[in-house]
Amino acid sequence: MIYLLYGLIGVLIGSVLSVLPSLHPLNFAGIGVFIYLVFPSDPLGMMMIFMGMIVAYSIVGTVTSTFMGAPDDSTVYMVFPNQKYLMFGRGYEASMICGIGALGAVLILLMIAPVSSTIFPIFRKITTPHYNWVLIGCVVYLLQSEWPKDFGSRAKTKLGRLKDGWASLGAGWFVFFISMMLGFIVMNTPIVPADRAFQNIMPVFVGFFAVPWVLTNMISKADIPPQSVSNRFFVSKKDMLRGTSAGFFGGMFAAYEPIITAGVGGVFAGHATSTQGDTQFMVSGSAGRLTYYVGAFFLLWVPLLHLTRGGMAWTSSLIYQPRTESDFWLMMSAIAVSAVFAFIILAFVARFIAKMVAGVSFKKISIAVLFVVLAMVFGFTGFEGLVIMAICTGIGLIPPMFRTRRLNMLLGFFFPVFLNMIGMRADVLKVLGVY
Amino acid sequence: MRGLTHFIMGITVATFFKSLVTGAILTDSWLILLGGVFGLLPDTLDFKFLVYVEKQDVVIDPDPYDVKPQEIANKIADEITKVGTMKPGEMRRLQMHTMKLGPDLWQSYSIYFNKAKSQVEVKVGPHATTSGIPAFGTEPPADKALGVAKFTPKLVDTHGRATEVKGFGGPSFGFLKKKDGTVEVVFIPFHRRSGHSLTMGIVCALLGYLVSQSWVVFGVIIAGWTMHIVLDTFGHMGNNLFWPITKQRTSGLYLVSASNPYWNAFTVYSCIAIILWNMNLYNASVSPAYTIPGISALGPAIYLFFVVAIPWAIVGAMYYWYKQKTKGARPFELFAPTTGAVGMAATDSAGVQEQEHYYEIDEKPKPSIILRILGVAILAAIFVVLFIFGPSW
Numbered sequence: 001m002i003y004l005l006y007g008l009i010g011v012l013i014g015s016v017l018s019v020l021p022s023l024h025p026l027n028f029a030g031i032g033v034f035i036y037l038v039f040p041s042d043p044l045g046m047m048m049i050f051m052g053m054i055v056a057y058s059i060v061g062t063v064t065s066t067f068m069g070a071p072d073d074s075t076v077y078m079v080f081p082n083q084k085y086l087m088f089g090r091g092y093e094a095s096m097i098c099g100i101g102a103l104g105a106v107l108i109l110l111m112i113a114p115v116s117s118t119i120f121p122i123f124r125k126i127t128t129p130h131y132n133w134v135l136i137g138c139v140v141y142l143l144q145s146e147w148p149k150d151f152g153s154r155a156k157t158k159l160g161r162l163k164d165g166w167a168s169l170g171a172g173w174f175v176f177f178i179s180m181m182l183g184f185i186v187m188n189t190p191i192v193p194a195d196r197a198f199q200n201i202m203p204v205f206v207g208f209f210a211v212p213w214v215l216t217n218m219i220s221k222a223d224i225p226p227q228s229v230s231n232r233f234f235v236s237k238k239d240m241l242r243g244t245s246a247g248f249f250g251g252m253f254a255a256y257e258p259i260i261t262a263g264v265g266g267v268f269a270g271h272a273t274s275t276q277g278d279t280q281f282m283v284s285g286s287a288g289r290l291t292y293y294v295g296a297f298f299l300l301w302v303p304l305l306h307l308t309r310g311g312m313a314w315t316s317s318l319i320y321q322p323r324t325e326s327d328f329w330l331m332m333s334a335i336a337v338s339a340v341f342a343f344i345i346l347a348f349v350a351r352f353i354a355k356m357v358a359g360v361s362f363k364k365i366s367i368a369v370l371f372v373v374l375a376m377v378f379g380f381t382g383f384e385g386l387v388i389m390a391i392c393t394g395i396g397l398i399p400p401m402f403r404t405r406r407l408n409m410l411l412g413f414f415f416p417v418f419l420n421m422i423g424m425r426a427d428v429l430k431v432l433g434v435y
Numbered sequence: 436m437r438g439l440t441h442f443i444m445g446i447t448v449a450t451f452f453k454s455l456v457t458g459a460i461l462t463d464s465w466l467i468l469l470g471g472v473f474g475l476l477p478d479t480l481d482f483k484f485l486v487y488v489e490k491q492d493v494v495i496d497p498d499p500y501d502v503k504p505q506e507i508a509n510k511i512a513d514e515i516t517k518v519g520t521m522k523p524g525e526m527r528r529l530q531m532h533t534m535k536l537g538p539d540l541w542q543s544y545s546i547y548f549n550k551a552k553s554q555v556e557v558k559v560g561p562h563a564t565t566s567g568i569p570a571f572g573t574e575p576p577a578d579k580a581l582g583v584a585k586f587t588p589k590l591v592d593t594h595g596r597a598t599e600v601k602g603f604g605g606p607s608f609g610f611l612k613k614k615d616g617t618v619e620v621v622f623i624p625f626h627r628r629s630g631h632s633l634t635m636g637i638v639c640a641l642l643g644y645l646v647s648q649s650w651v652v653f654g655v656i657i658a659g660w661t662m663h664i665v666l667d668t669f670g671h672m673g674n675n676l677f678w679p680i681t682k683q684r685t686s687g688l689y690l691v692s693a694s695n696p697y698w699n700a701f702t703v704y705s706c707i708a709i710i711l712w713n714m715n716l717y718n719a720s721v722s723p724a725y726t727i728p729g730i731s732a733l734g735p736a737i738y739l740f741f742v743v744a745i746p747w748a749i750v751g752a753m754y755y756w757y758k759q760k761t762k763g764a765r766p767f768e769l770f771a772p773t774t775g776a777v778g779m780a781a782t783d784s785a786g787v788q789e790q791e792h793y794y795e796i797d798e799k800p801k802p803s804i805i806l807r808i809l810g811v812a813i814l815a816a817i818f819v820v821l822f823i824f825g826p827s828w
Contacts, residue, residue: 125724126725126726126727129718129722129725130714132459132463133463133464136465137446140471141471141475145438145442147482148482148483149603150604151533151602151603151604152603152605154494154496158487158488158489161488162484165483165486236761237757237761238757271439272437272439272440272704273696273699273700274437274696274699274700277568422463
């Protein structure tokens with residue numbers, strides 16, 4: 001019982017941190033270790049706190065993308081419909097639909113828990129020697145499968161039309177390439193101060209996703225309309241079922257495969273199940289996000305598997321290594337209780353923010369969010385982090401301008417890791433002169 | 436089918452090649468991905484190249500704030516009449532454009548070729564989001580909603596239904612003069628022609644062979660490409676299988692719908708199950724640490740029965756039941772986003788909204804039941820060959 005309480009404490013801490021735009025689970029992991037070092041306690045209890053934090057981030061954290069327009073790599077997938085709802089006075093509803101999607105994912109996680117110790121080890125045994133080509137295959141597919149977004153070129157010549165069509169595709173490939181170059185540099189040269197090196201990816205994600213979105217929102221002259229806080233949510237069972245299952249499988253694929261993120265997994269799941277419509281995107285996005293973060297943590301606890309995936313699992317595994325089946329079931333119980341608790345907190349937080357932001361200029365909110373983001377990046381990574389963030393912001397502005405996929409930034413940035421896995425990193429670094 | 440379905444199907448057939456799978460483990464070879472790349476290439480060719488180099492004889496680009504359906508109908512009818520006077524085999528192409536009202540808002544309209552009355556009917560509909568959800572109440576007044584224009588030649592319309600024009604790029608129509616004096620309406624004439632022919636697949640595979648000097652590369656390219664053609668043929672719109680020998684696109688087998696979520700998810704899942712089967716089978720020749728002999732011992736038929744057939748029969752039954760139950764239910768959707776980043780992201784959304792599913796229509800005539808059974812038999816035969824001979828490739 002005490003461990004469940006630890007989980008709820010984690011949810012409270014995570015909820016407070018989640019409403020701060022730009023914070024990422026990697027920061028959470030760092031903060032978690034800090035808490036453990038300052039207030040040493042029972043390692044298993046500490047794990048429950050970590051779990052609570054990550055559950056809260058996955059559920060309560062959707063408010064930052066809905067009300068503040070500051071997405072990260074996992075919420076950029078659903079920030080579009082969420083903000084659309086916000087501008088129709090239904091921001092609270094959007095947050096709650098996301099929360100319901102996340103709860104749906106927890107339900108599926110609980111349903112597969114009894115067979116997870118049978119299925120996942122088999123899956124791991126068979127797929128382990130194939131990670132490399134599967135990862136490269138994901139990159140190849142995402143680059144090949146983007147379709148032109150010229151909306152019917154009006155150019156008179158064939159060449160002109162071809163040029164129009166390839167403007168967005170070319171920009172997408174350019175974004176991939178330039179992000180890859182950045183990845184080589186950031187991951188191989190000590191830019192961020194050594195004592196904060198574990199946060200070196202934070203300014204990249206903030207620059208790629210949050211800041212461009214906030215900057216683009218700043219040109220908006222809209223005021224946020226009065227928000228309805230009615231508890232009637234217009235989401236069909238079909239959207240719930242399709243969104244949750246697609247999100248879960250996408251999120252679990254991302255959680256299981258190294259390097260793949262929730263956004264990438266979400267695109268795969270969306271394509272596989274022909275996800276359509278705003279509500280399905282919201283449900284699927286939030287289910288995928290929770291499965292990605294909590295699922296990665298869950299994999300560490302599955303008996304006979306003990307797969308370490310994701311920043312939180314890596315960091316927490318330094319403190320405690322789950323050993324027994326009772327550890328696993330304790331964790332599953334804590335996940336279930338924490339998710340419900342986080343959902344209740346989400347309802348209160350979303351209701352509170354919905355009332356607070358009504359009538360406020362979106363521009364003012366965006367400016368405030370930008371200041372918070374800058375302060376957070378500076379606080380976590382120093383001046384050097386701000387420089388990285390600024391560079392990434394420049395890259396992050398290309399996709400909205402050319403209507404190309406934002407995910408190309410992530411794919412490019414992590415591509416050096418792919419190359420590392422197949423032993424080509426050193427060769428490429430020598431060519432680039434980084435090594 | 437969706438792009439991912441084609442890609443993963445290509446990967447699936449590639450994993451039957453033992454040398455590719457073991458090569459991927461032992462030498463980090465990426466050749467296995469050729470199956471996926473060439474499995475998706477036919478659509479890549481069509482929608483990234485051929486769509487742009489298609490000749491446009493007439494372009495209709497209506498003003499979204501002052502739509503004149505009668506003018507549109509007149510232009511289309513004039514084209515059909517003009518083609519009626521041309522030589523057999525000649526075609527004129529007409530490009531329709533969409534009407535953008537905002538970042539995620541479009542003015543919808545539809546074109547219907549009414550063969551019985553020899554007239555083109557253009558109807559202006561409500562505003563719609565990029566994902567095609569209509570904004571009820573935005574329909575135009577009756578006097579601005581319909582345009583009708585007569586044409587003289589006898590028309591053959593293989594589609595038979597109104598074509599909706601909403602978001603993204605608009606469709607194109609070809610009007611082809613036939614030997615019997617009729618004019619055939621060819622929907623998006625650039626699609627599923629040379630880029631979706633088996634001959635083009637052979638050309639690509641031969642190029643692959645010339646570059647690699649490997650028959651395995653030839654095999655994996657042709658297998659990936661062929662599976663794309665086979666899957667597309669299962670839909671409502673067929674392919675021009677032996678271009679340039681054959682000139683026309685055939686109708687599909689009407690077995691599945693390209694955008695149907697159930698069939699896409701089923702195909703992707705089945706492909707993953709087969710990939711895992713092949714991985715497990717071929718891993719054994721690399722290291723016993725990566726294989727579970729008990730699974731291979733089941734044999735592919737029993738494995739697929741338990742892993743694919745049973746779960747998907749259950750999902751299929753549930754899907755059918757729910758589809759019947761919710762038939763005609765209106766979606767809970769919102770319209771027209773506002774300004775700022777939301778507007779700019781309307782058609783991005785991490786690449787989740789694609790237009791490819793738009794490009795399938797019901798082409799007639801519907802093939803006979805024998806042809807349709809033959810289609811399934813061919814697919815089954817391909818997999819039987821792959822299961823039997825794959826381990827020796």
